[in-house]
Amino acid sequence: MDTRVPPVPMGRAMAAEFRRHGDDPDDVQGTVARVLSYIHYALPDPPVSAAARLYALAPHDAVDRISALPDALLRRVVACLPVKDAARTAALSRRWRPLWRSTPLVLVDADLVSFSAAAGAPDDSSKKAREAARGVTHAVSRVIGAHPGPFRCIHLTSSCMEDFQGMLANWLQVLAMKGIQELVLVNRPWPLDLGLPATFFGMATLTRLYLGLWKFPATADLPRGVSFPNLRELGLCSVVMDTQDMDFVLARSPVLETLCIKGNLFRMRIRLASRSLRCAQIIGSSYEEIAVVDTPCLERLIVSGTWRRDGASSGSVKIGNAPALRVFGYLDPAANVLVVGKTAIKSATKVSPSNMVPNVKILALEVRFGVRNDAKMIPNVLRCFPNIERLHIKSGKTDETTGKLNFKFWQESGPIKCIRSSIQMIVFHDFHGARSEVNFLKFFFETTRVLKIVVILFDTGSFSSMDEVRSKVEVLRAAKRPTGCSVLVTPSTEPEECNIWSFKRGSDFSRFDPFTDY
Structure with missing residues (x-):
């Protein structure tokens, strides 16, 4: 399985802390690398690719026909380029100079990773890898500060946030002010429970959001007006989150259609109550209960790879009001207790129309x-x-x-x-x-x-x-x-x-x- 960047090696102090608890730091790092790889596989593809190649005009063709195109088409060209190439178009000519700043920003920080850092060569020292990650972090700050917005799509999966939590809070505030639409934000990943700054709640323009390896901020004291009125797709990958905070997000996302939860290992109750939700996926996670409470538009409920701690009881999957549900699985009798209406389905249960999902x-x-x-x-x-x-x-x-x-x-x-x-x-x-x-x-x-x-x-x-x-x-x-x-x-x-x-x-x-x- 592939991931664009490996985790930043843990520092000596953190390695010593794991040893004090009886854990081998190398084993921990290997496990985290696999988790990070799974997260990267689950993330939506960025809208630009660094694999594309740019070519100069052929020697016999000196006519610059591209620059003659209207501004709207040129902005579309710029929007398809990795951020380094997009910014460099300003140096082509006076005609191109204002285009990058007037094009909605697409930033994928993995495109800023040097080859040596991305490859994770065996002889790379922990210090060198962390310096490379910090370099990406500073480059992201420069890009975010230089572009006036709006921000169309930001993928931040390669920056080092452990030492820059104040910078992250500022990033999120700037993204909110500049109209961020799609955000992918993955910690890389020490510490594993790094707190997401509360400035995150200011991003009311979001339409798609994926978070990975964060501790979700508490919502109990937030003002009533905080909401995500445009959010249609939400992915939570190995995010530490309380049940009440999940309830808050669902209640404050009135047009949410897709909810994806992956790698949640904290036994929580997931209550699905949404008038707009069409697809809910809970993959490789631990939970006490998944309750479909009131979801008139839910078409797909996908529960797969349920994870249980040793001795933990099975998690229940309760199907309540879901009249549009058409696709359901993978239900695992060893890990899931199916509850339809108020009836827990067992091998001796008498099934009647009241506990059917027709x-x-x-x-x-x-x-x-x-x-x-x-x-x-x-x-x-x-x-x-x-x-x-x-x-x-x-x-x-x-x-x-x-x-x-x-x-x-x-x-x-x-x-x-x-x-x-x-x-x-x-x-x-x-x-x-x-x-x-x-x-x-x-x-x-x-x-x-x-x-x-x-x-x-x-x-x-x-x-x-x-x-x-x-x-x-x-x-x-x-x-x-x-x-x-x-x-x-x-x-x-x-x-x-x-x-x-x-x-x-x-x-x-x-x-x-x-x-x-x-």
Whole structure:
């Protein structure tokens, strides 16, 4: 997995502090590097790329046709350039001199990182790496001070904020005054709970905001008028945040459509109450509860990679008022307790219309078929979603089996409406060839009446050859299934990032099904 810049190495004092607590600083730094990499993968792509190349006019063509273009077109050209190149256009000629200052600013501070600092060469000393990061910080200050605004898009992921908290507070104040629209702000990352300055709340012009590795400022004493009236997309990556502060942000963001939370390891209650929210993603996080309280426009609820501390109880996912909810998953019975209305769904729960979610069309489940209690949840969970048309099953790995469920169990589980009459496509992710997986699929095939497409994505690490794959799947091909139903068996090609989950994929409404490319 790639990240544009590594974390700044921790200083000697911080390393000594970790040792005093019994932690190896190298291990801590490696973990933080992975977290930072995951965050960078989840961030929205900046609107400019430093990979582009600029070329001079050919020797035989001395006519400068570009400078003859109208100012509006030239500003669009400047807006597509990395900030260093954009600022340098002022030196081209008198014609170009005012253009950069009159073009809404796009600043990606990673474009200011020198090659040696970005590469993180093994012989780089901690002091040298920190000096390079400080250099980027000072360069950002010069750019922010030199440009009169407005600020269209600012990505700050490479600056060193540990020693410049006063400067950061000033940046945020200036960004607010100059009409910032999109902001990506990631700490790089020491200390891990560095406080975000309260001047952050002045940015009322924001339409998109992503924060990474910060401690969110307290909201209890803020004036009633503080709000984010234009904010449509919010991403929080490894942000230390209290439940009441999350409630505050949602209540003060009246047009928010997309909420993405990633890597939150503090058990909080996430209450979704919003008249505008269309997509909520909670990825790789720990929580006491995710409660869909009142979300009349919510179309997608994606909960994946739930993280639990040793001995911690499962977090609950409560579905209340969500009449537009169409996509839901990956629900994991080992980590999530599903609550519909006021009913917690268990293997013995009597499912009735009062605890069903009839509007969901695409459902994704993660199940450890080798763990009996996990697999026993499947029939009742499916009964809660009577009208799904696509079902995704991700087969989870387990080191210990606690009793496999045979074909007879599935036969005796009773009728499941969605399997019989609504599921037209099933995608089975990470098929390992276990008998419990085969028994479930065989039951599914012999029960369904409307199934059209079956996609089995097998885990390449579980098989020694394609002949072994074919032998495991042969019994399924021979099973009775609806006429015209096709079965596709193919290796899983999803990279690690898809398991970690990208916000981009889940909140891309051009994708009919965010869980697969099929």
